[in-house]
Amino acid sequence: MAEEKDNFRDHIATADKSGKRLWVYPTKPKGKLYTSRTIVSWFLLVILFGVPFIKIDGNPLLMLNIIERKFFIFGNAFWPQDFHLFVLIGIALVLFIVLFTAVFGRLFCGWACPQTIFLEMVFRKIEYFIEGNAGSQRRLAAAPLSAGKIFKKGSKHLIFFGLSFLIGNLLLAYVIGLDQLVKIITDPPSQHVGGLTAMILFSGLFYFIFAWFREQACTLVCPYGRLQSVLLDDNSIVIAYDYKRGEPRGAVERGQDFSQRGHCISCDACVKVCPTGIDIRNGTQLECVNCTACIDACNNVMNKLSLPKGLIKYASGNIIEKGDKFRITGRIIGYTVAFTILLTVISLLLINRTDVETTILRTAGTLYEETDDGMIRNLYNLSIVNKTTHELPIELHLKAPEGTITVVGTDITVPPSGKTETVFFVNIEKVHLFSPNTMIAIEIVSNGETLEEIKSNFMGPRK
Numbered sequence: 243m244a245e246e247k248d249n250f251r252d253h254i255a256t257a258d259k260s261g262k263r264l265w266v267y268p269t270k271p272k273g274k275l276y277t278s279r280t281i282v283s284w285f286l287l288v289i290l291f292g293v294p295f296i297k298i299d300g301n302p303l304l305m306l307n308i309i310e311r312k313f314f315i316f317g318n319a320f321w322p323q324d325f326h327l328f329v330l331i332g333i334a335l336v337l338f339i340v341l342f343t344a345v346f347g348r349l350f351c352g353w354a355c356p357q358t359i360f361l362e363m364v365f366r367k368i369e370y371f372i373e374g375n376a377g378s379q380r381r382l383a384a385a386p387l388s389a390g391k392i393f394k395k396g397s398k399h400l401i402f403f404g405l406s407f408l409i410g411n412l413l414l415a416y417v418i419g420l421d422q423l424v425k426i427i428t429d430p431p432s433q434h435v436g437g438l439t440a441m442i443l444f445s446g447l448f449y450f451i452f453a454w455f456r457e458q459a460c461t462l463v464c465p466y467g468r469l470q471s472v473l474l475d476d477n478s479i480v481i482a483y484d485y486k487r488g489e490p491r492g493a494v495e496r497g498q499d500f501s502q503r504g505h506c507i508s509c510d511a512c513v514k515v516c517p518t519g520i521d522i523r524n525g526t527q528l529e530c531v532n533c534t535a536c537i538d539a540c541n542n543v544m545n546k547l548s549l550p551k552g553l554i555k556y557a558s559g560n561i562i563e564k565g566d567k568f569r570i571t572g573r574i575i576g577y578t579v580a581f582t583i584l585l586t587v588i589s590l591l592l593i594n595r596t597d598v599e600t601t602i603l604r605t606a607g608t609l610y611e612e613t614d615d616g617m618i619r620n621l622y623n624l625s626i627v628n629k630t631t632h633e634l635p636i637e638l639h640l641k642a643p644e645g646t647i648t649v650v651g652t653d654i655t656v657p658p659s660g661k662t663e664t665v666f667f668v669n670i671e672k673v674h675l676f677s678p679n680t681m682i683a684i685e686i687v688s689n690g691e692t693l694e695e696i697k698s699n700f701m702g703p704r705k
């Protein structure tokens with residue numbers, strides 16, 4: 243045992259000494275936390291599958307089209323011009339994750355991560371239903387090929403692939419939007435070769451993850467999991483074994499007096515239910531996804547022994563070791579302050595965000611012109627990006643000083659989420675110019691509403 247305790251950090255629980263994968267057959271969890279997690283998971287699955295169907299003013303509630311660089315958040319369109327906002331939101335998200343993890347550990351992994359929800363609450367449950375609990379699954383895997391085995395394995399993988407196809411489509415709906423997805427499904431395949439390829443690739447990827455790769459996504463790939471060692475400290479709430487109460491452990495004997503020994507009876511119920519194959523009694527480990535299955539398993543054992551529940555529980559290292567209460571540390575305060583500042587900046591930027599992004603520059607290489615009627619005019623280049631999803635007719639008003647604007651060519655109309663470029667003259671009477679370089683203000687107006695005000699320089703003669 244001592245040797246095992248020393249060595250457990252040297253290798254992952256799901257590989258043997260030669261590095262060959264050891265398949266995990268976790269026992270089906272049973273208990274209050276598992277029931278609660280099941281309810282939460284159904285609620286989250288409804289949200290996950292429902293969001294692509296929800297529209298606000300005809301726009302998707304959430305769409306992250308990285309291919310075409312179009313993003314919708316709460317029905318608001320964001321374009322590459324809003325890149326600074328995305329960077330700030332990205333930093334805020336990372337900061338929130340760091341703060342949340344410092345306080346609550348990997349609570350997200352166990353209760354809300356789509357990987358855990360799909361694997362533990364959907365795919366694993368189907369597996370239990372078709373192949374039975376851990377023991378039956380192990381026996382079926384070891385059994386020679388038979389009609390029964392082919393039927394069970396075949397039907398399971400058929401359902402797994404169907405579900406993976408559904409999840410692949412769900413992901414596509416978040417990327418390209420539901421309307422485009424429906425087109426890919428209903429139009430002739432030749433019209434959407436790229437979309438169909440993506441659909442097949444995503445389906446294959448999810449089938450690979452949920453049918454075979456499984457817990458390795460959390461233990462080997464997920465960057466969040468691998469960052470735990472720097473995100474957690476002794477005050478973070480994790481799933482912890484109360485070694486002070488549990489040790490010295492040992493098998494239980496009839497009429498056992500627990501006042502003379504630890505409460506852990508070495509039944510391994512907590513190990514058998516673990517979907518990542520670890521023994522939480524060895525302490526906090528990178529592989530623990532906080533699924534709470536070991537808490538339920540151990541609580542059931544404690545119940546049978548008429549001992550208090552909570553030998554394995556949500557607690558911090560300091561709560562277990564020193565009997566501390568939960569403490570708000572300087573680190574938590576620091577993260578909270580930084581997060582609040584960032585959130586305030588983002589909110590201000592969002593409040594002041596305009597529907598258009600306009601650039602007005604004096605046309606390079608041109609000087610001012612004096613017209614026959616005594617006006618001075620300058621030529622300007624205009625570029626307008628429309629961030630809305632509807633067409634915008636644009637008028638230019640010279641706010642100051644007094645004068646007129648003449649657009650070269652047709653009226654300005656910017657297509658939805660498009661860009662228009664044109665040139666225009668600003669005409670100002672000499673009497674309103676007091677220096678060779680006058681600051682002018684131009685209003686960008688659409689349907690009577692001023693969307694933006696742009697300042698620029700106007701060149702004129704010396705007085």
Ligand code: SF4
Nearest residue numbers: 506507509510512540
């Ligand atoms: S389930 Fe509880 S009693 Fe059994 S081995 Fe795990 S910690 Fe010990």
Ligand code: SF4
Nearest residue numbers: 516530531533534536
């Ligand atoms: S140690 Fe417990 S909480 Fe962590 S993954 Fe295993 S069963 Fe889940």
